[in-house]
Amino acid sequence: MIEDILLAQRGALVGWVPVCLAIGIGTYFALPSEPGFLLSAYLVLAALGCAVLARVIRIAYAPIVLGLLLVLAGIGLAKYRTNDVAAPVLNFRYYGPIEGRVVNIDRSASDAVRLTLDQVVLSRMSPERRPARVRVSVHGDQVIETFKPGEVLVMTGHLSPPSGPAEPGGFDFQRHAWFLQLGAVGYTRTPVLRMAAPERPTWAMRIFAARMALSTAVQEAMPGRTGAFAAAIMTGDRSAMDQQTLQNLRAANLAHLLAISGLHMGLLTGFVFAVIRYGLALFPPVALRFPTKKLAAICALIVGAFYLALSGGNVATERAFIMVAVMFVAVLLDRRALTLRAVAIAAIIVLVWQPEALTGPGFQMSFAATTALVAVFAALRRFDLHRLPKWTRPVVSVALSSFIAGLATAPIAAAHFNQVAHYGLVANLLSVPLMGVLVMPAAVLAICLAPLGLWQIGLWLMEWGLRWILFVAANVAGQPGALGHVVAPNATVLPILALGLLWIILWQGRTRLLGLAPVCCAFVLWSLTERPILLVADNGALLGVAGPQGRALSKPSGSGFVAGIWLENDGGPVAQEVAASRPGLVREGRKVSVSLNGWDIVQTSGKTALAALSGCDGADILITNQTDDVPRPCMVFDVLRLRQTGALALDVLSNGDLQITTAHSIAGARPWNSAQGPVSPPIIISHVQKERAADATLLSQNNTDQ
Incomplete structure (x- = not known):
């Protein structure tokens, strides 16, 4: 009986590979102390034992042993990544001169200009003790346009080590900073002086400079909140976004439109793919002789890579690019693009490349939404939707997609941000379609017309769409009871909930309903959460x-x-x-x-x-x-x-x-x-x-x- 159930899972096991890796990575980060040499040796021996055992036991039980091997591999990956990014961390409070090269410019929660510097030089500190990067908030009258990518700055300021959790079990900024190689954070109230302009900039610096130049040009052509919004979705530069706009977007559950993530990458590459494919179809000699679908996929991949570089290459954008890259590679290999297998491959790549991404809300929400959408729409193939009027199908698809994605990400957003947007579905229905049919195509049009000096046409269309989105966000956020708040759950709640839902989606057969037990258990544990006195x-x-x-x-x-x-x-x-x-x-x-x-x-x-x-x-x-x-x-x-x-x-x-x-x-x-x-x-x-x-x-x- 058990063997039959296990054998029935064959053909759907690839979805469990990232799950097992994630269990191992999560186990590593939950350990009370860093694994030493002896424990690491035991893990290697256990992994070798699992590999040997998988070849000698019955084939039905082999996936279980391989799953244990992947869990151990997840622990090893996280351990390797931790050692790989190791860099000095300041261990005392420092006041004095700070010198460094600008590698990022943004704003802090207090709306101050914030500079991330590398090649750091601190007074009376040897090079081996200096942090690889520091982040300094600049207070005073200096404006963000004063600072240029790659230039070397000097200032007098305060630095301190990255702070720990605000409360026991809370978000660990020390761990977050470790993987960013951010060894100190601080502020300055003195004028920031330029020591040297960029010399022989690297490709990364050139892209950074181009990104900031594009952001400035967009904001000059489209002033105000819409220009700041446009710069954010085109270049990833949020430095001009005011706090009230950010609060409105969060309260309306539209903050995901601001971050360059799966939605933006998918809309952009999907638009490019559709335009090129259907554009080539207009020319019969080309359409009959060449694989236009694959040519369109290659062009969309190139555009996606360019967008990744231009937007600053943050973790969310990199993850989104991996997901669309897997999708278009599937097109090139004549495979179905949107499957749970494709989602699993993208998750494996991200977890192997950046294991620490597992602990962040970006990874959790993007893969939760994608997995839920693929699973639900795969199940809906059994139903005949052609009976619906033709004009209602796009509306039903958008409404259903927003509902499914919102439902899948709601527990994760509530756990990390302690809030629930009650009218988020309405706001998304009024905004997401416009993002796909107007804003992102207009952004592509603006970039294409820029060499001709006509990019104002695309920006004008883009501005109308963004004004509507900001209008929706402000009005939805202003409704009574638009935003609800929940207690932060215990650390075990989200893992239990995720495993239960993944069991329901990935397991084959009627026993998938057993996943409802951990789901219910997670919500019960959440409801019983007690806060410290x-x-x-x-x-x-x-x-x-x-x-x-x-x-x-x-x-x-x-x-x-x-x-x-x-x-x-x-x-x-x-x-x-x-x-x-x-x-x-x-x-x-x-x-x-x-x-x-x-x-x-x-x-x-x-x-x-x-x-x-x-x-x-x-x-x-x-x-x-x-x-x-x-x-x-x-x-x-x-x-x-x-x-x-x-x-x-x-x-x-x-x-x-x-x-x-x-x-x-x-x-x-x-x-x-x-x-x-x-x-x-x-x-x-x-x-x-x-x-x-x-x-x-x-x-x-x-x-x-x-």
Whole structure:
């Protein structure tokens, strides 16, 4: 019986290859410590054992062993990639001169110009200790057009190591920065000086310069928000996008139109493929003698590669190009282009090339949408849709595609961004068709007419389409209840949900319905998610305690980025000053105190407040954003200790004990956070220890009085 079920899977096993690789990659990133030589040797021996076993056991069971081999291969790929991108990371706070070559220009969340520099030179630092890249936000009156790709700049600024998660188990920017070879981040408030213009630019620098020049030209020809939108979808340069426009697009679930991803690459290459194929069909001698379909596929591939280079070659665009490249190669090989096999091959290429992409929402959402669309439309082939009126078929296709893609990506978007766009389907139905039939073709027309000086024709058509999309985004986002918020799920929810849905799609036979069990389990786990009672920022400057009205924050301003993440993960984002006005914390000047079921925590800000403290002021835990060398009768988390532990989460257990979970204990001891030292398990303080400590303190006071 089992053998029959396993044998029935033959012919559909290629879809499980990226799944097994992803399980291995996910396992690697979830490990509490970096695999050493001994563990790596065991993994190699296990892989060899699986390879031998697969050749001697029954053929029905061989795929299971090969699946285990692929899981081990996924761990190995992630380990190799981690070592391959290794670069120095700053391990202290630096202030002084910063010199480097401009390799990227964008804007930060605070709308400041942000420069990414390589060939970094820092004062009194040897070359082997310098970060490979740094990212500096430029504050002041300097405009983005001041900076040119490839030029060498010098400034005086602050740099610090990439920060860890804002809370235990949260997004790990340290890991993200590691794979970008970003060794430090910071800011400058001084004028940025140009040391040297680009000399003998590489091809990468030339493409970067061309990209920024095109972005500037588009914005000059099409000023305002539409020009910024046009520059973003043509070149990937979002530096001119204002925050309000971005918020409207996100609230209407149209932010995917801004990122150069599968939709843009598919629309562009599909348009080029259709124009060339049907254009050649107009000439019978050519159409009868040459394979016009394959010629069109080759031209579309070339255009896609050019678009990839021009848009900056970010991860999402590279992934999109791989997917369309697999599709057009299938056309060249006379295979069906849109199949689960093609999606699987694209996923394999991405995971082998960049294993870290698995952890990002871009990879998850793009492959979730593509897999769902291919699977559903393959199932719909059984139904005869020709009975529908001809004019309704495109409408039904667009509506169905938007619904399926939105449904497939909604849990992933909610898990990563803690929000659900309730009117996203309506907004996509009103915008996506126009993107395909007007905006992207007009962009191609503008580029084709540019050498003749007539690109304004294409930009004019493009502007009308983009104005409509921005109009839809603003009106949908302005509707009451347009945006809902959800609690951030446990780290196990998305993997369980993904495995359940993939089982339903990839498994053959009636037993595919077993995939409903993990899907239901994932949503139950999500609904049971409990947020920490008290959160502490890794600089000791901010507290957040959960209460009946939501999380109360210790101050109305400062540490705004961390405060925003906490409130979003709670599923209730509000302004920081609103959260600071909630009850739950007792504020006395620069001292804040809170009581958690009998456990007292005190937090101080500044040297004066810390110096004025007598002992621990009766608290069990003292938190401060200063260095504290004074012996105290309580557990102290000063700024030095917090740099080692990262952010804290405090919870009272059912038996009354206090559990302190550190961000470092969840992230583990990995190369990207090696400066934080070894990992210690969560700290549990029992109420018995608390009583003994109180008795010891009382005895000490009595002895002093005598």
